[in-house]
Every structure is written in C-alpha cells, then in structure tokens.
Amino acid sequence: xxxxxxxxxxxxxxxxxxxxxxxxxxxxxxxxxxxxxxxxxxxxxxxxxxxxxxxxxxxxxxxxxxxxxxxxxxxxxxxxxxxxxxxxxxxxxxxxxxxxxxxxxxxxxxxxxxxxxxxxxxxxxxxxxxxxxxxx
Amino acid sequence: xxxxxxxxxxxxxxxxxxxxxxxxxxxxxxxxxxxxxxxxxxxxxxxxxxxxxxxxxxxxxxxxxxxxxxxxxxxxxxxxxxxxxxxxxxxxxxxxxxxxxxxxxxxxxxxxxxxxxxxxxxxxxxxxxxxxxxxxxxxxxxxxxxxxxxxxxxxxxxxxxxxxxxxxxxxxxxxxxxxxxxxxxxxxxxxxxxxxxxxx
Numbered sequence: 041x042x043x044x045x046x047x048x049x050x051x052x053x054x055x056x057x058x059x060x061x062x063x064x065x066x067x068x069x070x071x072x073x074x075x076x077x078x079x080x081x082x083x084x085x086x087x088x089x090x091x092x093x094x095x096x097x098x099x100x101x102x103x104x105x106x107x108x109x110x111x112x113x114x115x116x117x118x119x120x121x122x123x124x125x126x127x128x129x130x131x132x133x134x135x136x137x138x139x140x141x142x143x144x145x146x147x148x149x150x151x152x153x154x155x156x157x158x159x160x161x162x163x164x165x166x167x168x169x170x171x172x173x174x175x176x
Numbered sequence: 177x178x179x180x181x182x183x184x185x186x187x188x189x190x191x192x193x194x195x196x197x198x199x200x201x202x203x204x205x206x207x208x209x210x211x212x213x214x215x216x217x218x219x220x221x222x223x224x225x226x227x228x229x230x231x232x233x234x235x236x237x238x239x240x241x242x243x244x245x246x247x248x249x250x251x252x253x254x255x256x257x258x259x260x261x262x263x264x265x266x267x268x269x270x271x272x273x274x275x276x277x278x279x280x281x282x283x284x285x286x287x288x289x290x291x292x293x294x295x296x297x298x299x300x301x302x303x304x305x306x307x308x309x310x311x312x313x314x315x316x317x318x319x320x321x322x323x324x325x326x327x328x329x330x331x332x333x334x335x336x337x338x339x340x341x342x343x344x345x346x347x348x349x350x351x352x353x354x355x356x357x358x359x360x361x362x363x364x365x366x367x368x369x370x371x372x373x374x375x376x
Contacts, residue, residue, distance in 0.1 A: 147265075152269060160216065161219055164236050173265070175232075
C-alpha cells in the first residue's frame with residue numbers, strides 16, 4: 041500500500057505505541073490480529089520512522105484496517121485518552137489509501153464513538169470489530 | 177431500566193440463571209450472536225455486527241449485569257436484530273438507563289423496546305419469551321405492570337422462596353405445578369423489576 045502522509049503516520053504510530061519498543065509493537069500487532077498481519081520489525085521500523093512511502097507488508101485495504109484497529113487497541117493498552125486513541129487511529133487510516141470497507145467501518149466508528157466514553161469499552165469494541173469485520 | 181427497592185435476594189435464583197442460559201443459547205443458535213462478558217464501565221452492552229445479514233455477530237455484556245438484566249438485554253438486542261437496526265454494519269450500544277440518546281438512536285431504542293415487550297409476553301414461540309407457565313397469566317402481568325405492586329409481589333415471592341428453603345419443604349414441593357409457577361413468577365418479576373419497560 042502507498043502511504044499518503046508518512047510523517048503523520050510515523051507520529052501516530054509513535055503516539056499509539058506509547059513509548060513501547062518496536063519489537064513489542066510488532067509482537068502485539070501480531071497477537072491482536074491472530075497472526076493475520078505479520079509485520080516484520082524492519083518494515084514497521086521504516087514506517088514508524090517515516091522512511092518509506094510504500095508498505096509492501098500491508099498489501100490490502102483490509103490489512104490497513106487491521107493495523108488501524110490493532111494500533112488503536114495498543115493505544116488503549118498504553119492508557120492514552122479515548123480522544124487521543126481515536127485521533128491517532130484516524131491518522132493511521134487516513135495515511136493509507138481509502139476504500140469502501142474502511143469507509144463503512146469508519147462511518148460506524150464515527151457514530152459509535154460518542155457513545156463510548158471509557159477506554160476499556162473502546163478496547164472491547166475494537167477487539168470485537170477485528171473479529172467480526174475482519175475474520176481471518 | 178430503573179432499579180427498584182425491594183428485599184434483596186440471597187443469590188441469583190436457579191430459574192433466573194437457567195433462563196439466562198437458555199436465552200443466551202437462543203441468541204447463539206438462532207441469531208448467530210456470540211456473547212461474552214467484560215468490564216464495561218460506561219455502557220451495559222455492545223452488539224457488533226458485520227455488514228451482511230447472516231454473518232456472525234458479537235455481543236459484549238457488562239460483567240456486573242445481573243441475570244435479570246442480562247435477560248432483558250438479550251431480548252432487547254434480539255428485537256434490534258429483528259428490526260435490522262444493526263444493518264448495514266451498525267454497532268448497537270446499550271447505555272445505562274436514563275442516558276440521553278441521539279434522536280435516531282432514541283427512536284430505534286423505542287421501537288426495540290416495543291418489540292421486545294411483545295416478544296417477551298408473546299404466546300407464540302418459546303425462543304425469547306418469558307417462562308411458559310406464567311406468560312399467559314393476566315394477573316401476573318397486571319401485578320408487574322406497576323412499580324408498587326411489582327415491588328410488593330417481588331418481596332412476597334422472595335419471602336416465600338426464603339421460607340421454602342428455610343422450612344426444608346423443597347423436596348416435598350419441588351415437582352409440584354404450584355412451585356414451578358412460583359419459580360417462574362419470581363423469574364419474570366425479577367426481570368421486569370430490572371427492566372420495567374418490559375411491562376405494559
């Protein structure tokens with residue numbers, strides 16, 4: 041996938057990662073997506089440093105959305121505020137090429153988020169979102 | 177769902193728990209809803225659905241919800257599904273009682289409440305309806321339809337239940353129709369006490 045705004049994506053990953061090492065981030069994304077998104081450390085490193093505009097390891101819109109959900113869950117686990125998680129998650133998604141599934145999911149997210157004020161609930165919603173919307 | 181003051185039960189009744197399990201199984205087997213429980217500090221339940229009508233759905237219910245509240249949530253969520261409020265790809269969020277809702281949400285919530293009430297008291301089909309023995313009882317339905325009589329009835333039924341066990345007469349009466357009716361009546365009263373909107 042082509043990255044539209046590498047610098048913003050880099051900042052979003054840094055914020056959502058909350059200072060966690062890239063190794064830990066790679067492992068966590070792998071776990072959260074049940075192994076369906078196998079980013080290697082070198083790829084994530086390049087994306088997180090804003091050093092690339094092409095992410096070959098993420099080669100479908102569905103994988104973008106998987107990464108988007110997984111990084112937002114990591115943000116919840118890092119105890120970031122709901123507002124920060126949502127804003128940075130949106131930056132991750134917007135950094136990749138959009139497509140109908142992403143738009144549909146984003147529409148539901150926009151409608152649902154005002155009803156979720158707590159980080160724990162947001163995390164549960166995102167976890168079920170990955171399972172229901174993006175089954176392996 | 178305004179909670180009512182009444183004699184606190186010693187524990188969740190077996191009838192109530194069995195009903196909760198039955199309705200949860202109905203959601204899973206007939207509606208494709210997988211249910212799990214989690215700490216949800218700000219909402220009571222979330223139904224996450226795919227874009228397709230028949231896809232597997234997930235219901236996350238607040239782990240502090242009582243069995244009676246869970247039963248209400250299952251019937252209510254099933255009503256949303258029957259009304260196709262979850263399509264296309266709309267997450268149903270059940271907030272705590274009394275929260276302000278967006279107008280669209282409020283309308284859909286009212287529609288689901290109306291259908292849930294019809295499903296709960298419906299005479300046809302066992303799926304999501306109240307226990308069969310008491311479902312058709314006009315007297316019971318009338319008593320649980322008003323807060324005062326509902327609270328009094330619940331207190332009376334809980335007192336009878338306590339006596340039933342304290343006097344050790346459960347073995348003698350367990351299989352009688354009267355005991356079964358009283359168990360089901362207590363179950364229905366508990367659910368309507370947790371969710372008065374299920375009454376008329």
